[in-house]
Amino acid sequence: MAREVTAFSNSTVKLLRSLRDKKARRAEGLFLAEGLRILTEARDSGRLPEIVAFSAEGAKHPLAAGIISAVEAAGGDAIETTPAILSKMSGKDNPQMLLGAYRQQGTSLDAIDRSTAPLWIAAQALRDPGNIGTILRTGDAVGAGGLILIDDCADPYSVEAVRASMGAIFTQQVATARWPEFIAWLRGGDGQLVGTSLKATQDYLEAEYRPPCFLLIGNEQQGLPADYEGECDLLVKIAMEGRADSLNAAMAAAVMAFAIRASWR
Amino acid sequence: MAREVTAFSNSTVKLLRSLRDKKARRAEGLFLAEGLRILTEARDSGRLPEIVAFSAEGAKHPLAAGIISAVEAAGGDAIETTPAILSKMSGKDNPQMLLGAYRQQGTSLDAIDRSTAPLWIAAQALRDPGNIGTILRTGDAVGAGGLILIDDCADPYSVEAVRASMGAIFTQQVATARWPEFIAWLRGGDGQLVGTSLKATQDYLEAEYRPPCFLLIGNEQQGLPADYEGECDLLVKIAMEGRADSLNAAMAAAVMAFAIRASWR
Numbered sequence: 001m002a003r004e005v006t007a008f009s010n011s012t013v014k015l016l017r018s019l020r021d022k023k024a025r026r027a028e029g030l031f032l033a034e035g036l037r038i039l040t041e042a043r044d045s046g047r048l049p050e051i052v053a054f055s056a057e058g059a060k061h062p063l064a065a066g067i068i069s070a071v072e073a074a075g076g077d078a079i080e081t082t083p084a085i086l087s088k089m090s091g092k093d094n095p096q097m098l099l100g101a102y103r104q105q106g107t108s109l110d111a112i113d114r115s116t117a118p119l120w121i122a123a124q125a126l127r128d129p130g131n132i133g134t135i136l137r138t139g140d141a142v143g144a145g146g147l148i149l150i151d152d153c154a155d156p157y158s159v160e161a162v163r164a165s166m167g168a169i170f171t172q173q174v175a176t177a178r179w180p181e182f183i184a185w186l187r188g189g190d191g192q193l194v195g196t197s198l199k200a201t202q203d204y205l206e207a208e209y210r211p212p213c214f215l216l217i218g219n220e221q222q223g224l225p226a227d228y229e230g231e232c233d234l235l236v237k238i239a240m241e242g243r244a245d246s247l248n249a250a251m252a253a254a255v256m257a258f259a260i261r262a263s264w265r
Numbered sequence: 266m267a268r269e270v271t272a273f274s275n276s277t278v279k280l281l282r283s284l285r286d287k288k289a290r291r292a293e294g295l296f297l298a299e300g301l302r303i304l305t306e307a308r309d310s311g312r313l314p315e316i317v318a319f320s321a322e323g324a325k326h327p328l329a330a331g332i333i334s335a336v337e338a339a340g341g342d343a344i345e346t347t348p349a350i351l352s353k354m355s356g357k358d359n360p361q362m363l364l365g366a367y368r369q370q371g372t373s374l375d376a377i378d379r380s381t382a383p384l385w386i387a388a389q390a391l392r393d394p395g396n397i398g399t400i401l402r403t404g405d406a407v408g409a410g411g412l413i414l415i416d417d418c419a420d421p422y423s424v425e426a427v428r429a430s431m432g433a434i435f436t437q438q439v440a441t442a443r444w445p446e447f448i449a450w451l452r453g454g455d456g457q458l459v460g461t462s463l464k465a466t467q468d469y470l471e472a473e474y475r476p477p478c479f480l481l482i483g484n485e486q487q488g489l490p491a492d493y494e495g496e497c498d499l500l501v502k503i504a505m506e507g508r509a510d511s512l513n514a515a516m517a518a519a520v521m522a523f524a525i526r527a528s529w530r
Contacts, residue, residue, distance in 0.1 A: 044508060130395075134516065137512065137513055137516070138516055139507075140506075140508065141503075141506065141511065142507075143506030143507065164513075166513075167508075168507065171507060238523070240406045241405075241406065241407060242405030242433065243306070243309060243310060243432075243436045246406065247403065247406045248399055248402055248403075250516070251399065251403055251515070251516070251519040254512070254516040255519050255520060255523045258503070258523075259523070265470065
């Protein structure tokens, strides 16, 4: 049976609230996802939250009720609470009426089997959690296997990244690594490393991509470091017509990923 | 000579601060842009702010100094102020040391000459100002002529949209219209209206696009209304491989816009 919790001082409420903070996420090994759509996505991918919190209103939807009883059946914690408390947990004025705390998956490169997908996305020093979530979502849509976060990136388990991923945090593998570790792992097997650079001479539409292809996206401001570019097997350019700035990192990832997939058809 | 202003109660400070609010932007016909990079972009596109505010630090860069003296030479207002006040204006803890208030351009469809670009992007009921800015930036990169905002969209002149556009607000034409008005204008000339829909049967890579091509992007949650889809000359599908949600609206715009351009090469 779900517990009813209405005190901000309740320890489970405090735990869920704390997950908006990176340190707490790391210490607990948990992260927050919000909303029926994303929790259903998670369940369809075989993932249940360890803790689910909901309002009386939120529990009314049959899919929500199904998730809540599945959490209880699995020995998890289900708490019915108030919209005001849900709002505190999510940090939004109009919170979702259902949210869950999920166990973070391991993020070791060794857990990645590169043969399971033709395309993988790697992002280097990406600072914007929204970009990370958006790239996860793009990866899911294009059929990539997952996202490898290189050097100091924003946390893929932040509320903002999870929100922008629209559930793809549950369908895409996520690994983190420093650059030397990534390169050692990459070169330990088959794999084409593809970077984009405004300095490249080869057009992205004319390059020959071969799976498993690792698409490398650089930092929002600086792009890729020169020596990282030097390590790429293929360095391509998306010709820009505009007078303003280059493409946003998440846009460049989407344009490249879909162009790579298109080249294989 | 630039005036020095250090009081939060100064009327110019108040005016600039007010521009974070849509009503004030509309009443004044002005909008805020921040940072040397974007203000330089604007200048390169022939646009100067009517008011420029900067810190002593911000004025040191030769490009900033050039913009400040150009504003003064053009009879505009240049104020030197404190980082604390710049922070209040931009709503950010770490504000840019240079910001400008620019005159909004007219947003009538009649101002658009469709023969000047092969591709135009139209967005319907897009609610996220970040998406609007990102689509402007994509439009600039891909060589689109501008963005037509249909029905109730977020304000392209909001601080968030201008920021995400990375200067493309100055290079892309922007028009706003209700749907019937847009369709009447569109059908008054040459133009192919292209929508994307998960219900479409034609693959986006196999369709034949012809300029002037109008790429129509739907609302983030609902996509395009069925009768709007019915009006499209071409309805295409981006096949999704994933288990999670479809592409984000701004991603779909980027993938489509670059695929359309690629088809013309």
